[in-house]
Amino acid sequence: MSGYSIMLDLKGKRVLVVGGGKVAERKIQGLLEAEANVTIVSPSLTSKLVRHTEQNLCIWHSREFKPEDTMDAYIVVAASNSSEINQAVKEACKPHQLVNIADDPAGSSFHTAAAFKRGLLTISVSTSGASPSLAVRLRRELEESYSQEYEQFTYFLFDVRKKIIESSLNSNQKIKLLQEIASDSFFRAGNWEDEFNKLFH
Template sequence: MNVVYPVFFDIRAKRCLVVGGGMVAERKIRGLLREKADVVIVSPAVTEGIAHLAVQAQCCWLKKKYTADDLHGAFLVFAVTDSPEVQERVVSDAEAMGLPVNVADQPERCTFHVPAVLRRGDLTIAVSTAGKSPALAAMVRQTLAEQYGEEYAQLLSLMGKLRPLVINAARTSDERKALFQKILHGDMIHWIKSGRWDKVRRHLQVVLGQEVDDIININRE
């Protein structure tokens, strides 16, 4: 069994190097761009989609063969070529520089894996199979998508707005924990899903002992 440590990186404005220009590379690039990464592609040729992104200045395409110098300044490295020799050089160079590297179709050579991700607002659920079966990860993600709807995004947004009230109302970490647990009443998610904000309001007023109309109204907008 592979032992991996789950972690979320903030890659905004961080240099992510993608070596390769095919369809798999394009999927990686689009995923990185969604997270506002500074994407640099190294490849003599790329797909039309990647070329279009480069023309739009959404990423930087270095039209050349890979060299170890391309790794300087990288935060994450992706080896996505159809050349085993190039793949191996990217991995060896990245490891020598202490850089995390993801290798297409070679999970045993990866030092990090990209999971299947489900997002509901600021709630992020990631599913990883340590690279053994992306198809299974996608299937589990779909199952989770059916279970966790947009109401969870609303609940998380509400909890974020309630957090300062709870911190002010509770004197110790144990009291805060107990208060948060009371707020997350078993029916809360069902009330939000069905639009019963009147029930949410009454429940929060009882638990917190104060009016929450402003918070409820903002959360519903």
């Protein structure tokens, strides 16, 4: 499957997840972190998903899937333990809907990546469904390379980028300064505000 990597804003968007097992649980965790409005259709749930519904983090319909469940869903995730049900979910979706089928990567219109965040920085790894386990292993290796300090660094960069763009510097000066403050040497120097002021003034 050829892919085009994007970041989707799912805040407030309706997402349907069919299935209530461990696979669905992993999918739902990422969706909740993205602040999506998650609806689960499944006769049963894992204990963790039950807690999510009790805390009103998800809406749960305790029954089998119906084709009309996909209506108005921005994203649909078929993660039941039945390939037949998962395919029925896919067939019920409209062409414009994004569909992920847990046991049929080739038949999915998108794949989720193994990702982690450091403030405003998101790093993700995808094998296009070939090996989620490999993606998870590589994500863990990357997590060790990018410390929690990057969380503060990304917020710092967000603030000073606005100052640079709104400044009277010419285009070349702005580009050079933006590149310099994003460099590894600048990050390792620490005291970012002081270092920036030396460069900016």
